[in-house]
Amino acid sequence: MWKYLKKYWFFCLIAPLFMIGEVSMDLLQPDLMRDIVDNGVLKNNFDIILGIGLKMIVLVLFGALCGILCGVFANLAAQQFGNDLRKDLFSKIMSLSFQQTDKISTGSLVTRLTNDVTQVQNMVMMAVRGFVRNVVMFVGGIFMLYRQSPTFALIAACGLPFVLFFVSFFLKKASPLFAKVQKKLDGINNVMQEDVAGARVVKAYVKEAHELKRFDEANDELCNVNLKVQTLLAFMSPCMNIVLNICVVTVILVGGLTFKTGGDMTPGRIMAAITYLAQILHGITFMANIFQTFTRAKASADRINEVLDCPEIIFDGNYESVPEYKGKIEFKNVCFAYPNTSGGYILDNISFTVNEGETLAIIGATGSGKSTLIKLIPRFYDAVSGEILVNGVNVKDYKLKDLRDKIGIVLQKAELYSRSIEANIRWGKDGATPFEIKKAAEIAQADGFICNTEYGYYTNVSEGGHSLSGGQKQRLSISRAVLKNSEILIFDDSTSALDLKTEAKLYEALNKEYDGTTKIIIAQRIASIKGADRIAVLDHGKIEAMGTHGELLEKSEIYRDIYNSQLKEGDR
Ligand SMILES: Nc1ncnc2c1ncn2[C@@H]1O[C@H](COP(=O)(O)OP(=O)(O)OP(=O)(O)O)[C@@H](O)[C@H]1O
Numbered sequence: 236m237w238k239y240l241k242k243y244w245f246f247c248l249i250a251p252l253f254m255i256g257e258v259s260m261d262l263l264q265p266d267l268m269r270d271i272v273d274n275g276v277l278k279n280n281f282d283i284i285l286g287i288g289l290k291m292i293v294l295v296l297f298g299a300l301c302g303i304l305c306g307v308f309a310n311l312a313a314q315q316f317g318n319d320l321r322k323d324l325f326s327k328i329m330s331l332s333f334q335q336t337d338k339i340s341t342g343s344l345v346t347r348l349t350n351d352v353t354q355v356q357n358m359v360m361m362a363v364r365g366f367v368r369n370v371v372m373f374v375g376g377i378f379m380l381y382r383q384s385p386t387f388a389l390i391a392a393c394g395l396p397f398v399l400f401f402v403s404f405f406l407k408k409a410s411p412l413f414a415k416v417q418k419k420l421d422g423i424n425n426v427m428q429e430d431v432a433g434a435r436v437v438k439a440y441v442k443e444a445h446e447l448k449r450f451d452e453a454n455d456e457l458c459n460v461n462l463k464v465q466t467l468l469a470f471m472s473p474c475m476n477i478v479l480n481i482c483v484v485t486v487i488l489v490g491g492l493t494f495k496t497g498g499d500m501t502p503g504r505i506m507a508a509i510t511y512l513a514q515i516l517h518g519i520t521f522m523a524n525i526f527q528t529f530t531r532a533k534a535s536a537d538r539i540n541e542v543l544d545c546p547e548i549i550f551d552g553n554y555e556s557v558p559e560y561k562g563k564i565e566f567k568n569v570c571f572a573y574p575n576t577s578g579g580y581i582l583d584n585i586s587f588t589v590n591e592g593e594t595l596a597i598i599g600a601t602g603s604g605k606s607t608l609i610k611l612i613p614r615f616y617d618a619v620s621g622e623i624l625v626n627g628v629n630v631k632d633y634k635l636k637d638l639r640d641k642i643g644i645v646l647q648k649a650e651l652y653s654r655s656i657e658a659n660i661r662w663g664k665d666g667a668t669p670f671e672i673k674k675a676a677e678i679a680q681a682d683g684f685i686c687n688t689e690y691g692y693y694t695n696v697s698e699g700g701h702s703l704s705g706g707q708k709q710r711l712s713i714s715r716a717v718l719k720n721s722e723i724l725i726f727d728d729s730t731s732a733l734d735l736k737t738e739a740k741l742y743e744a745l746n747k748e749y750d751g752t753t754k755i756i757i758a759q760r761i762a763s764i765k766g767a768d769r770i771a772v773l774d775h776g777k778i779e780a781m782g783t784h785g786e787l788l789e790k791s792e793i794y795r796d797i798y799n800s801q802l803k804e805g806d807r
């Protein structure tokens with residue numbers, strides 16, 4: 236965190252200086268008040284009352300100016316610190332590998348990016364403003380109290396250990412609860428995230444009451460922990476006030492007694508001493524609040540650091556030459572299991588080669604590992620053992636950007652963003668011309684429906700693509716990948732929502748325009764892949780058979796079963 240604060244050292248330095256100015260003015264007031272009472276009011280001297288009164292007003296104005304400047308500089312430091320931290324955290328979250336994001340929930344990442352950063356930002360604000368204010372108030376107050384009478388300072392010193400005991404006692408009890416509060420916030424954000432994104436499913440299954448209950452539970456948990464913290468802290472202030480009032484009464488008694496017995500004491504001094512005592516003890520009470528903010532911010536800082544310190548798992552390689560092939564993929568004895576899961580391999584000893592310009596289709600039961608297999612090619616995950624080569628080079632040797640630039644991938648779940656259709660497609664290639672975008676959409680059989688929308692290519696897609704049908708979303712995702720014009724095209728069940736006629740037209744256009752591109756096509760329907768050069772049948776993470784449609788009908792029982800279950804007699 237220091238790294239982020241260091242940049243704003245000037246503001247962090249100047250803000251406390253102004254704060255010292257403000258507090259000094261506050262500390263001078265009771266002293267002046269004493270003079271007004273002792274030398275002005277009690278001696279009926281109007282000139283002194285007027286002179287000191289004016290002095291007090293000037294000091295108040297100067298203090299206010301210092302206070303304003305301190306606030307401005309403290310805000311400059313805290314806001315910019317928070318801004319930088321949030322940016323870096325977001326960029327780190329973007330760079331996390333799938334393996335890492337699988338571990339931390341989306342809701343928790345959102346809490347860290349918002350609430351946790353705010354907590355740390357508040358701490359910076361408190362540190363450069365509140366902390367300095369109260370330290371100066373405390374030390375200066377003791378000094379000024381001593382100036383009124385050393386006995387008064389002694390009374391304050393006797394009260395001090397009690398105050399410190401209460402502060403440390405309550406904070407020690409409360410601090411583990413702060414981390415809990417942030418965790419419970421994660422819980423709420425998780426439920427919110429899922430329910431807002433999945434609102435349609437919630438409504439379709441009339442699960443509003445169920446989800447409300449889930450939200451209420453998460454909310455109640457947060458409320459309970461917060462209540463515990465606040466109840467604990469609620470004890471703190473009254474305890475401190477008891478100590479303060481005992482000290483005040485003692486000062487009045489001792490001061491009054493000294494005055495009565497003709498000692499060196501005046502009513503103005505007693506008044507000033509009471510104000511200083513209040514300032515000292517309120518300083519400590521505020522300090523307790525500041526420590527509370529610090530403790531809370533420490534919990535948040537730990538959670539932010541947990542993300543910022545996530546080690547890089549998927550490293551860039553240093554291959555920079557031009558590979559021998561263009562679009563060749565080889566799997567050599569690849570085994571894979573998802574990190575932090577028990578059970579065997581999801582992919583077990585997979586070996587195959589897809590040659591340049593070849594189309595390999597993959598078919599297999601749901602959960603057989605098809606999506607997992609293709610995720611290893613752009614290194615969304617790394618294989619546990621074995622090697623994956625693209626163009627004859629191990630994928631781990633490429634710079635990630637170089638590797639991913641070679642691949643146009645359409646994931647199983649079409650992801651679209653709330654921007655225009657054109658902007659969604661353009662993601663495939665920066666600086667693509669409108670002609671190129673239209674061409675990609677034509678290949679993906681998307682141009683027709685796009686032109687029928689209200690603003691054509693400039694129609695806005697709603698968040699998550701909810702304004703589009705499943706097949707439309709798939710076709711836009713395909714347009715995006717096609718526009719990329721990469722060496723390898725991967726479709727993960729990307730035409731499942733299209734009718735067979737549209738799907739056939741799409742593949743026809745694709746094969747015509749991108750004949751030399753290597754393609755891997757995952758599909759559940761035999762009709763979608765019949766024309767592929769080769770088809771791999773995946774079964775429980777193993778390749779059961781590989782060959783053309785005709786060959787597989789001969790040799791693969793699983794393929795035959797799928798075929799028989801899908802095609803009517805007349806289609807054979
Ligand atoms: N991120 C993940 N973490 C842990 N396990 C996972 C993860 N993703 C998938 N799996 C598991 O890996 C196995 C293979 O999943 P995969 O998505 O590759 O199947 P698939 O063949 O694509 O299925 P489908 O046809 O339904 O898309 C499944 O048992 C699944 O539960």
Ligand SMILES: [Mg+2]
Pocket residue numbers: 605606607647727728
């Ligand atoms: Mg899949």
